[in-house]
Amino acid sequence: MGDDKNGGGPGMMDTKTKNARNGRKTHGLHDVVTDVCCFPAARLLSLRQLPVLPQKSVEFETFTWPGLLKRTRQMLLSGTTLEEGLDWGLEPTGGSTEKRDGKTPGRRNAYTKCFASSLFLRGGNSDLVDASAVGDPCLYPPWVPKPCSVNWSNSKFDGKEMSVTLLSNCQTPCPPIGRMLSRAYQMKSAGAYKHQYAEHGVGDDEFAEAFARVEDVLATYRAL
Numbered sequence: 001m002g003d004d005k006n007g008g009g010p011g012m013m014d015t016k017t018k019n020a021r022n023g024r025k026t027h028g029l030h031d032v033v034t035d036v037c038c039f040p041a042a043r044l045l046s047l048r049q050l051p052v053l054p055q056k057s058v059e060f061e062t063f064t065w066p067g068l069l070k071r072t073r074q075m076l077l078s079g080t081t082l083e084e085g086l087d088w089g090l091e092p093t094g095g096s097t098e099k100r101d102g103k104t105p106g107r108r109n110a111y112t113k114c115f116a117s118s119l120f121l122r123g124g125n126s127d128l129v130d131a132s133a134v135g136d137p138c139l140y141p142p143w144v145p146k147p148c149s150v151n152w153s154n155s156k157f158d159g160k161e162m163s164v165t166l167l168s169n170c171q172t173p174c175p176p177i178g179r180m181l182s183r184a185y186q187m188k189s190a191g192a193y194k195h196q197y198a199e200h201g202v203g204d205d206e207f208a209e210a211f212a213r214v215e216d217v218l219a220t221y222r223a224l
Helices: 029-036 055-060 065-078 174-189 194-199 204-222
Strands: 015-017 024-026 046-050 114-123 148-153 162-170
Touching: 015 114, 029 114, 029 162, 046 065, 065 114, 065 162, 174 204
Parallel strands: 114 148
Antiparallel strands: 015 024, 015 148, 046 162, 114 162
16 A cells, blocks of 8 residues: 555544544544444455555546545445446446346346445545445445444545545455355365364364354345
8 A cells, every 4th residue: 555654554544534523533443443333243344445556657547536436336336345347337226227138137236235334535625525425325224323434634645646445344245255154064064174173172063153153144244
């Protein structure tokens, strides 16, 4: 990310919160995590940062706040932490509006759902930015007390005129965790490394408990 003389972390520290009296100072990760971990059973966080480009290319690129926020929103809906492969037809009203090969997309194109998020805007006039694209209530459950906190600082981050960081508590980790769990079940059934685990006191009961915990976490996110 490069050196940030105005605060630590990926554009998250040393910011103020919008709609707070005089702007609440965000002092550290405790404040950030308090905002996004509103549900004790769901604490898997995903980080998205824009723009991402070589430092030598910064001076040749032009960005706008609406453009960056639109891309950030679509990254969240698509469940990706990269800009490549975004589905621009995804909307929080029921899957993708785009058709592929003349066919209506199925369930696999459903948008990624989110418990809560914290948005960090750094750069000129960031305190005046309309962040409703990411703070849209349709993106979050109605029972969440503070679905999206918006934080800002007029200081640059990583030499860029403007930058957006989104820390979200969403379903993005579910697919890789699901694949990992499936592979773990296969290895357990095949007895892989069984004797090595047993030497360290890890038996069937410990495996069952570990699998159950991961299943519970996945169920919590998939129920969104």
